[in-house]
Amino acid sequence: MTAIAPTDAGATLDVAKIREDFPILSRTVRDGKPLVYLDSGATSQRPRQVLDAERAFLETSNAAVHRGAHALAEEATDAYESARERIAAFVGADIHEVVFTKNATEGINLVAYGMSNASVGDGVDPAAERFRLGPGDEVVTTEMEHHANLVPWQELCRRTGATLRWFSVTPDGRLDLDSDEARSVINERTKVVAFTHQSNVLGTVPPVEELVRRARAVGAYTVLDACQSVPHAPVDLHALGVDFAAFSGHKMLGPSGIGVLYGRAELLEALPPFLTGGSMIEMVRMEGATYAPPPARFEAGVPMTSQAIGLGAAVDYLSAIGMDAVKAHENELTDAALLKLQDLPGVAIVGPRTTEARGGAVAFTIEGLHPHDASQVLDDSGIAVRVGHHCAWPLHRAFGVQASIRASFHVYNTMEEVDALVAGVRRAQEFFGVVPQ
């Protein structure tokens, strides 16, 4: 099956034309208000090209992949593997380094449970010994992580007796890597360093090279949460030099229920499986089994197929626009949102106040106004933002705020929508009588 031709948006971004590809963006909400969708950090909308690719696959080639020898099984397997190939190329990986998962959360858990499985009992494949963790070992993460890149490591430590350590966040929303305390967070006991490529709240992009350098210096494995970077900017995983990375389809204009775990070939070869069953075996006897090489070893059961094809189409769509153009466009919107929101008395940005080393998630608080109440007023105007702790409770605690409001962008957002947000915030302040004098 060939890729569906994406919109030719050209080098200069024609946002109006792009928006025509997204049927949902033309609907109205709450009594006829045009939808202003500023919640792509939670989930992005999908263009017709992605929806069409899924439908076309299901109407012509649907079958269980990697089993059966009939015509449809063959076509379905080809389409599935073709999607894997294009997705791998999109993030600078080799095809056998891309494992399809349900989402990034499952990808990170796959690594954590693989390590866990390497840490229990005897008889583990000798190749997996390199992943063994126990008391005295340390796992490092950061205070700005999404719960998906924190709780799996807490649990891994609980199961193995390893110790969890973390880098703190500075008041301006950066990782503290240079204080005396921070200098010793990664040390000779460190086995894993798990960190985000872009904070889903602050927008902060931590210095990946420096973290990879420190991890490598002590022989620790790096795990990158790339959920908020791969959808919004060019990412080359080989160039970054990380050992593992995970991202989700639904945040990059693709379907939900599909995500990717990237692992360096040599490491996936050695990592024990997480979920076991059909498809992932090499040979099975009653006494035990041996396992297929990656990526099949990590894809037990009949996989999600139309979702993988949809994600392949999303990658084609983004590639046709160009990830440099996507990044530049979102950077413009972020810059404007930061400037205009900071201009409003009583509004405080949570995170870096400029676009330097920062992506398009803009979190903020409003003095005297709970985020839920602010979002209600915004929602009544058709503006969709995220409120709460955005699955980053420790980060909010570090900033001394209970919750925040987050606007997040994708390629289809416009400057007019940034202005609508700013006007909505002002309206919320007026409604609740909390405009600072």
Next chain:
Amino acid sequence: MYQEIILDHYRNPHGRGLRDPFEAEVHHVNPTCGDEVTVRVHLTGGEGLDAKVEDLSYDALGCSISQAATSVAHDLLVGHTVGEAFETLEAYQTMVQGRGKVEPDEDVLDDAVAFAGVAAYPARVKCALLGWLAFKDAVAQAQAGGTS
């Protein structure tokens, strides 16, 4: 949704603050937004449903809906028997979870009818129930004889 009654209770909450004596104290959290409420109950008199709610004191961090709802709970539940308080609670819960299809009984719910509009916003129902369900839990713990 933001009726004047709700905004009044939000700006000037009734019965706020944690007071002694009390038989049970509970801490409830809304995990989607991080809103928190601590509720204490002081019960006197009879057993079970016949006991009297002598005081409901609380400390809350949260949005206007959760704060105002807890303030209204204080007004409506204190001074009544546990049985009466539970009946009011049930009527209130039925209303806010009713997706706008439940006609509230103003005789039972008084100021709390202002929260009928919350039913149209499923994401906010938890906010409206936070303090009320904490009260229910606190009574259960008080009558089981302990503080958590």
